[in-house]
Amino acid sequence: MALKLYDSLTRSLKELTPSHADGVFRFYNCGPTVYASAHIGNFRTFIVNDVIRRLLELEFGTVKIKHVRNLTDVDDKTIKRSREEGRSLADVTKQWTEKFWSDCKVLNCLDPHEQPTATGHIKEQVNMIEVLMEKGNAYRGADGSVYFKIDSFPGYGALSRIKERELKITDDAADSDHKDSVSDFALWKAYKPAEDGDVKWPSPQGDGEGRPGWHIECSAMIKKHLGDTIDLHTGGVDLLFPHHENEIAQSQCCNGTSMANHWYHGEHLLVNGKKMSKSDGTFYTVDDIIAKGYSAAALRYALLVGHPRKQLNFTLDSLHAAEKAIKTLRNYRAALPAIGGNPEAFAEAFKALDDDLNTPGALGAIFTIINRGNEGVDQTAFDRVIFAFGLDLSETAAPEVSIPDDITALAEKRWAAKQSKDWAAADALRAELTEAGWSMLDRKESYSLEPLKK
């Protein structure tokens, strides 16, 4: 079985294969800008990429894949945030990087092999810009910034099919004065004391100070950590243009070779039918979901119920459905023998995953098998497909809930009433618990309490 993914450049399904002689698959995934908590729309993309990573590991072997995901820790937003809070840029980005990592861990994402930062690769970026300047692909504007000259790269627009960016009068009009063409984009932004504070580095060719533009960091880090040509480059659809288009221009003009053999873009998660937006406040964070009492596994599941290349409208109902589905998977596994089943029991599910990451199709296949019973299925085969999805089915993965003392007291009273067969009292106490938002589950020798979902 081989994983086939849609390639945004050729607009066709292509098999993923390592192109280098060492057989190591080189995979780069555009990461987050660390200035605030990432929302679950961002995580949809990272989780989809995590599934790709897992499938590649299953196909090529754990050591035959190198996965790199960057952290954008210097840009307008990070600088703005640090100045608003009167903290250093490093302090702010460290906080949000750690938050991002802990969310990733909660969501059971495998760590990329490298997580390079933009500020950790200033030298590499400056070097690359200098090469572009020497080759005539970049020039210094009157403001001291360095711009990429789009006219110098005939291949520009191949990925997004945009010949040239439309000439628009925007707030950036001021910058346009310094550029040869409005379409040109910044490789290096000249230092602006009023906006940049102490965030600055020596500019390319030692001419003044400034900071890197957004796009160049990926080109530089890819070159350093994965080489001139990689096997797969991914991100959200919004990165198609201009980010990835610009990366291609920079890298290919600098290196003279194709940057990536395969481009894959995940679609957006919607809320109320609209894109999640930090500025509109229409988004959920991982913490928000956990606080509502849902498990991280359910969140992960809910983000995978839609085809990754289709917009998915996120609702709390979908989380509820996911939570139930997770329970079914957990119970099914518990009834399975460890070994002895057909290793290919979940072939249909893998077939769907290999066919352009059809996660809903694969989930459907899994439940179809579950509905047929346990015959011929063992935990080994089941765990393999669950690994691909990255779902942590262990009970300990369920969120820890603290039970208030008064709830415990009510439960104890009801349990005592039940033991003495005082059904009326027991029922009244159950009603009180329900009213307080708790569900009491009786067992033979004991009981447990679960909060009703908010």
Add this chain to the structure above:
RNA sequence: GGCGCGGUAGCCAAGUGGUAAGGCCGAGCUCUGCAAAAGCUCUAUGCGCCGGUUCAAUUCCGGCCCGCGCCUCCA
């Protein structure tokens, strides 16, 4: 305006030129003092609308309506 994507049961969501996977909800049943948990069973004559091609279209083609995304340093 340019480029791209989508409209399938109450909700979510696969899919195929030959007659609609799966999850949730709901209903029934087993179990059970009650409730739950667990398990079993059932639930779209129809896939936005109108034409066309075809023996056959939800699936191909054309038109239309509706929704969404990108074209702003947003995953």
